[in-house]
Structures are given as structure tokens and as C-alpha cells.
Amino acid sequence: MQDFLKSDNKSETELSGIQCSALAYILQMSEEVLDELDLAKYKTSEDGRWRLVPAIVNFRKARLHDVFVFGGSIGSLAIALTANPSHLTELHLSSVSLGEYAEDLFTHLGHPNCRLETLRIENSTLSENNCAALLSALKSNPPYLKHLDLIRCNLEGSGMKQLYDYLESPHCKIQFKRSVHLT
Numbered sequence: 001m002q003d004f005l006k007s008d009n010k011s012e013t014e015l016s017g018i019q020c021s022a023l024a025y026i027l028q029m030s031e032e033v034l035d036e037l038d039l040a041k042y043k044t045s046e047d048g049r050w051r052l053v054p055a056i057v058n059f060r061k062a063r064l065h066d067v068f069v070f071g072g073s074i075g076s077l078a079i080a081l082t083a084n085p086s087h088l089t090e091l092h093l094s095s096v097s098l099g100e101y102a103e104d105l106f107t108h109l110g111h112p113n114c115r116l117e118t119l120r121i122e123n124s125t126l127s128e129n130n131c132a133a134l135l136s137a138l139k140s141n142p143p144y145l146k147h148l149d150l151i152r153c154n155l156e157g158s159g160m161k162q163l164y165d166y167l168e169s170p171h172c173k174i175q176f177k178r179s180v181h182l183t
Contacts, residue, residue, distance in 0.1 A: 010041065011041050011042070014044065015043065015044040017044070020044055020048040027055035028055050033059070033060065033087045034058055034059050035060055036059060036060065036061040037052070038063040039052060039062075053076040054079070056080040056088060057080045057083050060087055061088075061092075077091075078108045081105075081108040082114055086114055086116075089117045089118065091119050091120070095123040097124070097125075098126065102130040102134075103129060106130070107133065107137055108137075110137050110140030114145075116142070118149075119147070120147075120151065122151040124154075125153065126150075126154070126160075127156050127157065129159065131155055131157065132159040138163075145174055147175045147176075148176050148177075149176075149177040149178075150178045152179055153178075164178075
């Protein structure tokens with residue numbers, strides 16, 4: 001795994017699930033705060049990508065693409081958001097199936113240790129409950145969150161209108177970009 005980390009062609013090497021677990025462990029144990037973890041750059045299975053998620057705790061930026069969020073993976077994201085100290089300042093979720101677990105993720109945005117400045121959700125669906133949970137988290141006034149992007153997202157139910165009303169109100173200090181499908 002040390003050779004893999006030093007390699008210039010990381011995206012060409014296919015990693016097994018076990019190798020992803022070993023890589024995540026090495027990255028977690030590193031004392032160095034790393035710049036960006038982009039799971040799309042690793043050639044592995046969906047299971048392998050999720051085995052890399054715990055390493056997010058040592059990165060400033062994380063990009064999760066084309067994955068399904070389940071209970072255990074939310075725990076890894078929550079740890080990355082609320083670790084003391086938390087280094088994660090940007091989280092990009094693209095084509096991610098958040099499902100019922102989005103509420104658990106959003107509640108961590110208001111945690112005192114959370115240093116997330118940018119949250120970008122792209123090509124995903126947020127249910128009415130997800131919208132309500134995100135709104136509640138934003139109203140808890142997360143001190144560091146400055147940018148929220150909802151790009152090509154499907155927002156469902158009345159929670160969407162309440163979320164937009166808040167984001168477009170003068171009380172909200174978060175820069176908001178949207179390009180959504182309303183359902």
C-alpha cells in the first residue's frame with residue numbers, strides 16, 4: 001500500500017476491498033492532513049469505495065461519487081465532520097443515494113467541531129424529511145458553513161419550499177447555488 005500511495009498511476013491500479021481497508025487505515029493513521037480524497041479516482045468496487053470513507057477524517061476535501069449511503073458509512077462521515085479537530089472543509093456528494101440516512105448526516109452540520117465550509121450535493125434526491133433535516137441543521141447556525149450547492153437535485157415535498165424560503169431570506173448568511181428538479 002505504501003508503494004501504491006507513492007505511485008503516479010493510482011487510477012490505473014484496481015484495488016480489492018481488503019486493499020481499500022488497508023489504505024484507509026494507513027491514511028487514517030497518518031499525522032499529515034491531506035488535501036483531497038476523491039473516491040472517483042480509485043479503481044475499485046462500490047464496497048471498496050465505502051471502505052475508503054473512514055480516511056476522510058484526515059482530508060480537507062472529500063468527493064464521494066456514485067455510491068449508496070448506508071448506516072455505517074454515515075458514521076464515518078459523521079466522525080469526519082465532528083472529529084476534534086475536524087479538518088474536513090469541503091464535502092461533495094455526487095450521484096449519491098442518501099435515502100433515510102441523510103437526516104443523520106445533516107444533523108452533524110451544527111456540531112461545535114464541524115468545520116465544513118462547503119457542502120455540495122449533486123445529482124441526488126432529497127426527500128421531504130431530508131429537506132426538513134437540512135433546514136433544521138442550517139437553522140442551528142453552523143458557524144463555518146458558507147456555501148451550499150444543490151445541483152441537479154430532486155427535492156421532494158413541502159420541505160423544499162421551506163428550505164428555499166430560509167436560504168433566500170436575509171437571515172441566512174450561506175451562499176446558495178441551486179439547479180434542481182422539483183417534484
